[in-house]
Amino acid sequence: MADTDRRNAGEGGETHQEAGGDVPVLTTNQGIPVSDNQNSLKSGARGPTLLEDFVLREKIFHFDHERIPERIVHARGSAAHGYFELYESLSDLTRADIFQRKGEKTPVFTRFSTVAGSAGSVDTPRDVRGFAVKFYTKEGNWDLVGNNIPVFFIQDAIKFPDLVHAVKPEADRGYPQATAAHDTFWDFASLMPESTHMLMWAMSDRTIPRSFRTMEGFGIHTFRLVNAEGHSTFVKFHWKPKLGLQSTVWDEAAKLQGADNDFHRRDLYEAIEAGAYPEWELGIQTFDEAFAAAQPYDVLDATKIIPEEDVPVRLVGRMVLDRNPDNFFAETEQVAYCPANVVPGVDFTNDPLLQGRLFSYLDTQKSRLGTANFHQLPINAPKCPVMNFQRDGQMQMHVPKGRATYEPNSLGEVGEEAGPRECPVTGYHTFERQLDEREEAGDKLRVRPELFADHYSQARLFWASQTPSEQAHIASAFVFELSKVGIDHIHARMIGNLRNVDEELAKRVADGMGIDLPKKSPAARDPLDMAASDALSIHKNMKASLEGRSVGILYADGSDGGAIDAVKAAVEKAGGMVKLVAPKLGGSKLADGKTRKADGQLAGTPSQVFDAVAIILSEEGAAKLSNEGAAVQFAMDAFGHLKAIGASDGAAALLDKAGVEADEGVTDLGDDFVKAAARRFYDREPKVRMLA
Numbered sequence: 001m002a003d004t005d006r007r008n009a010g011e012g013g014e015t016h017q018e019a020g021g022d023v024p025v026l027t028t029n030q031g032i033p034v035s036d037n038q039n040s041l042k043s044g045a046r047g048p049t050l051l052e053d054f055v056l057r058e059k060i061f062h063f064d065h066e067r068i069p070e071r072i073v074h075a076r077g078s079a080a081h082g083y084f085e086l087y088e089s090l091s092d093l094t095r096a097d098i099f100q101r102k103g104e105k106t107p108v109f110t111r112f113s114t115v116a117g118s119a120g121s122v123d124t125p126r127d128v129r130g131f132a133v134k135f136y137t138k139e140g141n142w143d144l145v146g147n148n149i150p151v152f153f154i155q156d157a158i159k160f161p162d163l164v165h166a167v168k169p170e171a172d173r174g175y176p177q178a179t180a181a182h183d184t185f186w187d188f189a190s191l192m193p194e195s196t197h198m199l200m201w202a203m204s205d206r207t208i209p210r211s212f213r214t215m216e217g218f219g220i221h222t223f224r225l226v227n228a229e230g231h232s233t234f235v236k237f238h239w240k241p242k243l244g245l246q247s248t249v250w251d252e253a254a255k256l257q258g259a260d261n262d263f264h265r266r267d268l269y270e271a272i273e274a275g276a277y278p279e280w281e282l283g284i285q286t287f288d289e290a291f292a293a294a295q296p297y298d299v300l301d302a303t304k305i306i307p308e309e310d311v312p313v314r315l316v317g318r319m320v321l322d323r324n325p326d327n328f329f330a331e332t333e334q335v336a337y338c339p340a341n342v343v344p345g346v347d348f349t350n351d352p353l354l355q356g357r358l359f360s361y362l363d364t365q366k367s368r369l370g371t372a373n374f375h376q377l378p379i380n381a382p383k384c385p386v387m388n389f390q391r392d393g394q395m396q397m398h399v400p401k402g403r404a405t406y407e408p409n410s411l412g413e414v415g416e417e418a419g420p421r422e423c424p425v426t427g428y429h430t431f432e433r434q435l436d437e438r439e440e441a442g443d444k445l446r447v448r449p450e451l452f453a454d455h456y457s458q459a460r461l462f463w464a465s466q467t468p469s470e471q472a473h474i475a476s477a478f479v480f481e482l483s484k485v486g487i488d489h490i491h492a493r494m495i496g497n498l499r500n501v502d503e504e505l506a507k508r509v510a511d512g513m514g515i516d517l518p519k520k521s522p523a524a525r526d527p528l529d530m531a532a533s534d535a536l537s538i539h540k541n542m543k544a545s546l547e548g549r550s551v552g553i554l555y556a557d558g559s560d561g562g563a564i565d566a567v568k569a570a571v572e573k574a575g576g577m578v579k580l581v582a583p584k585l586g587g588s589k590l591a592d593g594k595t596r597k598a599d600g601q602l603a604g605t606p607s608q609v610f611d612a613v614a615i616i617l618s619e620e621g622a623a624k625l626s627n628e629g630a631a632v633q634f635a636m637d638a639f640g641h642l643k644a645i646g647a648s649d650g651a652a653a654l655l656d657k658a659g660v661e662a663d664e665g666v667t668d669l670g671d672d673f674v675k676a677a678a679r680r681f682y683d684r685e686p687k688v689r690m691l692a
């Protein structure tokens with residue numbers, strides 16, 4: 001038998017080529033050409049595999065080491081390349097090069113993430129989302145490592161390991177994954193009243209966003225902008241999504257976990273591939289020390305916002321994400337953000353949460369990426385010159401020349417390369433005066449500033465700023481989460497804390513739990529009543545637009561092809577995306593006898609994955625699908641998730657069976673549907689679920 005016959009590979013698929021072919025030749029990592037990638041080297045066809053087989057050993061060895069430690073938090077994420085474009089020069093506020101020239105574009109790499117789940121968890125649990133932007137500026141990398149919520153759970157970084165241990169799967173049993181709804185998280189949170197404001201945000205629909213593209217981002221901490229004269233201005237950073245805010249409802253988010261683990265990841269990727277580039281505007285709130293000193297909260301406290309009504313957000317530029325990564329591991333997984341990466345003109349404040357972060361990220365990158373040279377990886381490397389005397393270390397990728405590995409040196413005087421030198425003019429200067437008049441400098445104290453003890457005023461502000469429907473979602477989310485907690489005194493303590501936020505909220509949560517209203521927890525400072533802020537509500541910041549939304553059209557044998565085409569064209573014209581869903585992927589035979597291929601099969605493409613649905617069926621088609629659970633559920637969930645449903649007359653039987661009732665969001669297939677598909681119908685909710 002010929003050798004090639006005995007290789008036993010490549011039935012139908014080419015595995016090898018003749019010498020001189022134009023496909024690149026497979027090699028080992030040492031560049032040795034490989035003759036056979038199907039069979040290990042054996043002593044005889046049925047004999048033992050030989051240790052000598054360096055092709056096999058190298059391949060398995062590399063495979064064995066493919067995984068790196070995942071991020072301790074924010075392990076699951078997706079990212080994209082893009083640019084930041086400045087609207088107007090901010091040279092009066094900052095000397096940062098990125099903010100000098102109107103219209104200038106700076107490359108960025110932006111990663112969105114969930115916090116609690118591991119890398120293989122799902123995209124849509126109730127969770128805070130990370131929003132990390134790496135700006136590759138001409139004066140080095142600036143990382144704005146934020147979240148989609150403008151406050152944080154804790155005030156001091158020393159509590160971060162406790163917070164993360166509490167929210168992660170419980171230590172003895174290793175579950176639950178990717179959720180805060182368990183004993184240890186609520187035990188910790190209820191004992192940390194400073195977390196109450198963040199909990200209000202976390203229980204709102206902010207933590208179940210419809211898409212990365214429809215959530216805000218926040219730098220959270222107060223930072224400083226420092227101009228060329230050395231004048232400092234306090235700043236808070238905001239990202240405002242061009243598509244407006246949009247969230248899912250809880251039942252939908254939960255079902256999305258089954259329908260599509262990768263819902264957000266896919267949405268980001270597909271939008272970019274389709275040329276619908278996600279976009280956010282960068283906003284800044286700027287203020288001075290006099291303003292800071294006059295507020296009833298401390299601007300160094302990361303559990304507090306500065307209401308936009310008090311300091312308006314000035315939009316200074318936009319970020320457009322227009323390119324998907326080429327390789328998930330090399331870019332999205334290996335990207336290393338660090339809040340300590342700031343450029344001249346941007347500086348820190350004494351926020352004790354920020355100060356701890358400045359240490360943590362650099363440290364974690366070393367353990368995650370295995371070498372102090374992680375900054376040399378292409379995704380982390382600055383796009384400006386990097387010149388210093390740091391040398392060696394594991395995985396050194398550069399080959400520095402010469403012997404100037406120190407300075408001062410006088411090697412230049414004998415014609416050798418002398419290396420770079422510091423520059424007091426262009427170099428980074430730390431803003432000198434970090435304390436304001438209120439503080440005693442110098443004493444070593446393990447304490448917090450006085451106003452940090454106000455744990456409830458802003459939680460109250462948040463609650464007061466929500467629509468009734470949003471309040472019902474928050475109360476119900478507390479009930480859901482606390483119902484997963486098996487230790488009764490935790491319920492009581494948490495609801496006791498909520499009584500400081502709003503008595504009505506506490507009552508609704510206690511009722512929802514079926515327990516008596518517990519006694520009110522003592523508050524370290526009496527909460528204030530601040531004026532409500534519209535900026536805190538999702539519902540007040542949504543856009544009725546089909547841009548960025550997708551519509552699913554359900555059809556079957558006998559459906560009207562003309563009606564399908566008309567809805568598709570109208571939705572696409574209004575900026576929406578359309579997917580066709582049928583019982584079989586190969587399609588259905590329409591009324592005109594032609595077969596229309598589907599984009600998704602009904603059982604695997606439930607209505608959760610769409611923002612609105614059109615159900616285009618003949619009477620016979622509807623009668624048949626009324627016996628198909630997936631079709632009934634398709635309509636029932638679209639209705640239950642408060643989405644627009646456009647239906648053909650023939651679809652009536654299916655809608656009846658699904659319990660779809662007439663309302664503003666249930667339309668025929670004309671213009672009314674296109675209009676309705678651009679929004680959700682929160683008024684419908686009392687008809688479909690009992691909220692707390």
Ligand code: HDD
Binds near residue numbers: 111129151156360362
């Ligand atoms: Fe953090 C990752 C955001 C507080 C320690 N954090 C990480 C990421 C985001 C945030 C978006 C993922 C970045 C990426 O996509 O790779 N973290 C925040 C925000 C915080 C915050 C907005 C509060 C305002 N973090 C925080 C504290 C500490 C850390 C107080 C520690 C003292 N965070 C980390 C970390 C991570 C991280 C352990 C895990 C992986 C990594 O850094 O690269 O160092």
